[in-house]
Amino acid sequence: MYICSSNFTIIIMKKLYFLLLTLISFSFANAQGLEDFTNSNATSSYADNNFVGNNGITWTYVASRDGNNDTNGSGINLPALMLRRVSDGSKITSSSISGGIGDFSVKLYKGFTGAGDRQVELFVNGVSQGLSTPFDDFNEQTFTVTGINIAGNVVIEIANVTSRQVIIDDISWTGFSTACGITLGTSSYTCNSNTVGDNNDGVTINIPYTGVDAAITAVTTTSAGTVGGDDPSTVSNGTITISGLSEGDAWDINFTGGDCGAISTSGTVPAAECDPIPNTCFDLSAGAELFELVAVTTNTSSNNNGTWSESAGTYSANAYCGGGCTEPVESWLIFGPLDMTGVTDLALAFDAAESFGITDLNVAYTAAYSGCPTGSTWTTAQTISTAGSYSVDLSAATGTDVFVGIQYLDDGTDGYSGWSLSNVALEAFGACPTLGTRPTSTCAVCDVTLGTENYVCLGNTTGAGNDMVTVEIPYAGVEGTITSLSTTSAGTIGGDDPATIADGTITITGLGEGDSWDLTINGGDCDGTTISGTIAATNCDPSFLVINEILADPDATTGDANGDGTVSTSQDEFIELYNIGAADIDLTDYVIADGASDRHVFPAGTILAPNTFITVFGGGTPTGIDFMTQVASTGGLGLNNGGDTVTIRNASGVTAATYTYGSEAGNNQSIAREPDYTGAFVPHLSHTTNPVQFTPGAANDGSTLSNVEFNKANFSIYPNPTNTGVVNIVTTSNEAVNVTVFDLLGKKVITKTLSNNTLNVSSLKSGVYLLNIEQNGASTTKKLVIE
Template identity: 40%
Template sequence: MKKIYFLIALMISFTSYGQDMVITGAFDGPLPGGTPKLVEIYVINDIADLSTFGLGSANNGGGTDGQELTFTGSATAGDFIYAAYEGAGGSANPGSTNAYFGITPDYIDGALSINGDDAIELFSGGAVIDTFGTIDCDPNASGTTCPEWEHTDGWAYRNNSTGPDGSTFVLGSWSFSGPNAVDGCTTNAGCASVFPIGTFTYGGTPCGISLGAATYDCGGEGQIGDNNDAVTINIPYTGVDDTVVVSLTSGGTLGGSDPAVDTDGTISITDLMEGDAWGIEILTGNCTGTSLSGTVPADECDPEPNTCVDISGEDLFESVTVTPNTDMDEWTYSGGTYTMNGYCGGGCVESVETWLILGPLDISSITSDLTLAFTAAESFGDTDLLVNYTTTYPGCPSDATWTTLQTINPLTPDSSPFDVEVDLFAIDASEIFIGIQYVDDGVDGYSGWSLSNVAINAFGDCAVLGQQAPSSCVTCELVLGEDTVTCDDNTENVDTYTATLAFTGGGNDAYQIQTNPMVSNTGDDPSSVASGIMEFQGIPEGTDIIINIVDQGGVCNLERTITSPTCNPPLNCPNPGDIIITEIMYDPDAVGDSVGEFFEVYNATGAAIDMIGWVISDLGSNSFEVEGSVSVAANSYAIFAKNGDSGANGGITADYVFGSGMSLSNSDDEIILSCDGTVIDQVNYGSINGFPDPTGASIEFNAAFLRNNTDNDDGSNWAPATVPYGAGDLGTPGAANTLSNDSFDVDSFKVYPNPNATGILNIATSNNQKLQIAVFDLLGKQVINQTIANNRLNVSQLQGGIYVLKITQGSNTVSKKLIIE
């Protein structure tokens, strides 16, 4: 029988689409939430099926994340494809791409949530065909060695007729606006720095041919065995291109159609065997670099086997449970498929062992290949399957001596089915039993498995299935249920607690209960009652209790570890606003985010406040509990840091280290201080809320604006720090903020008109000393620095917006919000 199979993707390296599209632009927007973020793709050749192409981003030099967005539909040469990000959650800004550019993007996807220092990869058939930026290097990191392609709040655009460049970024193929070039802009047409959207042109000649999927031709039915049959590889193509020359990159003989002459033909490679590698490459012309390669499977031409035993239809496995769990999970059969999942509910960690048994199987007459074949699918990835055999089966799997033939692991990360073949021919026995074992202690979770198309196959004489005798296993009937813990007292000292453990299936045997530490069961006894609750008292706080239960016959051997509770005294919570957030460092530059992030809190009362037991979180999944004492003195600060080593974290002295419990986003995020369920303070920072967005500087709350506990919700009351600390980043961790009002009364001067539309700002003070004036925008950039003696400041050069006005007179300094209309 002639056998022709399409190759699976794992066996092919295919780059014939390498010149079909190219990344031509990247834009980091100025609208709320840092939107829109846009990537432009130019289509070089007609593409009938875009589903083989897609995009991925590589953030902060962290390396590839692979393909994250897959295109759909088709495209024509000369088309532009636009993929955008318009924010999410509290920072969502839908329609921002249309508002800024007047276009509707083809795709809006979270994969495009990128900043001006992030890289972009363009994929075809899973391979990278073009790259913008260096995926494993951050141009903003301290000591960076990668090219300076950073374009935060700006854009980058490819030079005409360059690229695609594969996986290597070519800096010279791009033009850049520079950072902050579009700050303050609301439309592309009205911006001083115009993103040249849709202007790229490609002057090259596109490749005139497209290679298709290769097939194998065995020329008829082959022989049983590996690597022993001749194979011809046939590679179809469409189109014609008189500039191309096709060459072999492997052994064999090149033949068939010539794509330089013949339109829509088939290239062939002959004189190859099963197991041989093969490949072609176009060396010259418009299609240079296009290639296709693969390896012929070792058994490609083997004849189809006979089905000796159909285990998914006529003759079925027997399901046998050795160790049941609470849910009594076991292998079940329905419609040709066997399924098993040991998951017994949230928080449930129990041992489970269940088998599929087949036999006796007479293999004495087998003279050629014999296999157990099935299609498997697995989810959750924690439980391997063991395919075993034994020559003697006493009636229960736990009483047999098994030899493992194969361990089945999941082969695909997406739970898709895969085929399994287990060789039985090499077994030196005349009669065997087959057992597929599912066993797990549940510590790392459980897998869900399904097996279908299960059969015993042979190329010659068949194995014969004998009469199966029902299995009989003595199983442990005692089942452990829910456990609980209760503190006996709640003090600052080491308290004791009581643990309980429910059970069912008791009253049918004598059980011995052992615990570590040694405490007695003062509750129900599983030796005498069918169901109940065991109770263990006086366990020291901080010590987990391990409970082991065995029966006289050795069938039951159950163990449960119960975790100690924390028996803290009740929280003494202050009023909302007594502790406020005053400084946030979410994007350090001198050190990495993973070690340099911190935030500062301030005690606005006249008495110390201990934050032990408080929960600090965001609106997402980040959350941690303050487990030790953090006493914040009256009118003083405390620092919560990602890392406690001042030599590694940029020079911060931390009062509390939150580690992996929280990460501060570089875009929009929240910090919420809660005590016993009451929110004491919350700051939702991010550009969408008017907060500044610096790199290498913290953002600081200006205490001059403090009138009540909600004033730090207003982004205009925050400014970038300007004072260096430690390794060189800017901030004042644990000290008064850069723009704080520590020197004289805010009411000792008047600034008018404010808001200001006249271009002249009047500043009245109680004395006639000269005034040193500094004005900062919300990115921390100083835009005015003057000394005035006439109490009048010219602000006509400032664009409309919110600024911080810093006034120094003698040794006194004060800051105030300034609004320019």
């Protein structure tokens, strides 16, 4: 074998080159083949692809492009092919070529202008046959290898082994040269059956030959098959066979005797060689039904904003949006719904071409398509990372509403791939699916979010349905596609316009307590967005419930506010409420909430008597606290030391009382109204008449709840505790005494007017109760213990 490289400056036309090669004495004995890239499909972008060249030989290239218009002026007789660099695996490989190879030649040129050696390596049947001489100039180089002399079917491969671009052109070779009278042709396969699946059909190998050579003494194989057919030592121009093989088997034949003893050929039967040709269920490139193109997220790419497009049955996507651009993009090809009843072997077939090799494609299916790909749950059938011909197995897809999708998704941080899919079809060997009515996908997103409504009372009159109300509906965002707002209620829509004003409030006026209302957004991406509600019949009635004291930050040492003997900065938090009205307040299903969530729901039967307290603690066992106490039903109040909003909502969800505090509550003491019930909140240690840490269940100023006149009266309650079934209530006045007894949950258990000072409590179980005493318009509440 001889390897040489020489410089040529003579420009020879491609078509003349092949003719001259056969007429002049070069270094080859007989011209066998030439590839001049006339049929190359390489473009100005690096890509992986293939083309059918001269004599029907398929050439597959990796990370390669066209000859760049010979911008270096090297005299390239275009077209040609540029191999990028070794790190990208740049190479070109032929399909199997019959007749063997004797000598080889290829022209080389410098690609682009960067300094550095260019060099290629030749492989035949995967075995290196030598390296070209390195070069770094703009002259034409010829890389030749002589004396290769490999018989049978051969595969030629040329690989770039440097980090610099090299252009190749005019690949030529001679056939295997020998004195043997036999020339082997291209082998073929005869299938004994046609079964779907790999490696499951018997195959006979057919190797044609021309000539005859009487010196041949034997034709053998190392495979498991049996050699048969014609005898090349006696029969001219015949066919040798190897029987007894299957799909996936390797095979070979070898001659023994005379000048043909060096001749052999071999191959491997493809695993699916004998599979039947599938039925085309839906031709998605040339049929009546094509993929739906669904853009989810676009970018500024000039290629259809980076999303899928279709032209003449080829689907393309390339999100490249310029140097340094890193804009995310997502688009889908969608087809369905498909009724898969009776379908067992559906596949999606296509040819894929890719440039740049960065963005993978996801072929997937779903039986629950939501109308937008991103709102559906998909099962990946196969991820496509490189160019090639594919048959993606969809046999696992079942159901009567199956959709098939191909996703192009990239965040752009490392660039984008350009993909082209052609010859796309859904195929099956058996039954085909039935296509249902195709929906139109929509991924429109409304950019306006409606918040929770608020009722603004235009009056506060006791009684149902007698106050006018304005409904306020806050919203976030803005959506320019909105065309109008509408309501079916009797009210009038006003306030801000979400089509032009961001983060505003829509109002509905002219409504009253007890009225139902609704609001509908019309047009664009928000079309049909609706909110509705009903104003409670007593929504605007005056509230007599007062938040009188809040402890958000119990002192870690002395903050045992609930009196259970244990300091806990969460359990000792409390909210104290007071009834300033003249009637009982039924707190059943009232809610205490802070800025984060609901914290406590009052249980059924919680009755707050006039001029009495109820204190709700974060937890623990409240002990020694006057009036009613409860602990948070959620396990804690969660009050924020640095600021929070405490809200009391009634059973209809209407706010009965609310207060927002700031950092003043975070000083190891409660904040308390001064004066009680009506005054502003002050840190309790700063209270003018009662500077203490906290006063749960008691007036902030330290006074009792009885008024002055009642306090002047001498009274006593005895026995207390009692186990006699009665309790005596004695005052200095002869007026009747009104007595109400509550349990600690606030439930009223006894109501009685006394004229004989004796109250029957025999119906009460053992425990602690609250005893409210009223006489002559004055009242007080005391603790009563039943043993």
